[in-house]
Amino acid sequence: MGAISAVGMSGLAGCLGDESVTWMIPWSEGGGTDQYARQMQPLVEEELDGSIEIDNREGAGSMIGSEWLLNQDADGSVFGTVNPAGWTFTWRADPSLDWEPSEFEPIAYSGIFGYTIIVNNDYGIENFDELRDGYEDGDISGFAYQGSGSDSHLVTLLLEEEYGLNYDNAVPYDGGGPVQEAVLGDEVGAGIATNTSAAEAVDSGEASAIVNLMDVDLMDTFPGIDRISNYGDSLGWLTEFYQVQVAPPGTDEDTRQEIADAIEYAVEHEDTQEWMDETGNIVEFGNMDEAAERYNEAAIEEMEENVEEAVGGFDVFLDQTEEED
Structure with missing residues (x-):
């Protein structure tokens, strides 16, 4: 079970319905992705006029939470943050996974770390x-x-x-x-x-x-x-990532745009800007198309080329990890 944190607000705007929205973070509490989400959580709630629950589902280098998100209802009740290029790297390095990053619907991105x-x-x-x-x-x-x-x-x-x-x-x-x-x-x-x-x-x-x-x-x-x-x-x-928000396959564009607008509000809010100045964390908004570019086929191909140059390819990397185990 994930660790869930909620701020007590009621009701949600527009097409998101009457229930709270779950924001899935595929890493544990206290990590970089989690801290970004918790900084923006109350501001996203403010813009949506509703409740956001942060659900930490760590494990397998973010793949456990990602696979969970993939199988949720496409009704706007849940979205998550993934961190390409690291996210797509870990997906590519696990031959047992039977899904593609491109199956997720893009929402926005909210920072770089x-x-x-x-x-x-x-x-x-x-x-x-x-x-x-x-x-x-x-x-x-x-x-x-x-x-x-x-x-x-x-x-x-x-x-x-x-x-x-x-x-x-x-x-x-x-x-x-x-x-x-x-x-x-x-x-x-x-x-x-x-x-x-x-x-x-x-x-x-x-x-x-x-x-x-x-x-x-x-x-x-x-x-x-x-x-x-x-x-x-x-x-x-290999060491720089985008905070990309994604939704389960089939989540309609209007619903995703509503969440994207709330994320943009949170990114640009003075509280977040002050947090950026105080901590040095890089906060930046990217729209739906810009988010998709971070994990599309071209991005994955570029990453594969880099791994090939660095160690001879993913097969070599996987052999090295097996030797360690």
Whole structure:
């Protein structure tokens, strides 16, 4: 069962009916996708004049929640957030799935975020060089990533193979929230977290964001943060994601447009803009067509080409993950 949070408002506008709407997040509470949704939740409710329930359905690198959403009624009572290109990467890496991302109906996108490396402050590590030395010398143990077979799993492999990060043990967790908790609790010394959950970890005073894995500049959020591009090729194609809202197959355009209008209202609201300024999270609205472009066939083909260039293709990546298991 997912973890559900609701704000007590009644009634919904227009074609959405009298029941509350469920906003499915395929990651755990506390991760980047969840934090974006919870920031915008009351504003979306305000515009819809109704109740939004956030339903966290984590697991399998967002595939459990995505498959659940795929099978819901197309009546406007439920929508979700997915994070291409990471979402489409994880889908492509799981040959057991019998559905296509294109089956989902696009609504909008509401922001851009991505990966950083966070480290427990007890180790006194401030940059990527020091992290590499820490693992090499045995001074730090364990490296966390977000789901076996996921985009962050490939990032973890690339950090070892191409960037010399010789961690002793790589450990999968279900999302940025659990990675953050694992690093703060020193279950692992360091790990991959979204910049959103990394900011929360830094605010705790118990961890630091030491490496920006994206191309997006995070200096305003994490002054002095190191960049992985200082040590090799850009990983932006694999580490930057869009907050894309989608609906079950067959959800009509008018219903989706009503939700899109509410998301646009939330994105542009002064409360969200202040949150963006305070946290460094990138909030941006994209319409239905722009959302669809993030997970259409051309986007998936581009991602496949990048994986081919990076490790020799998805078959090679899957073989590597099987060897780890």
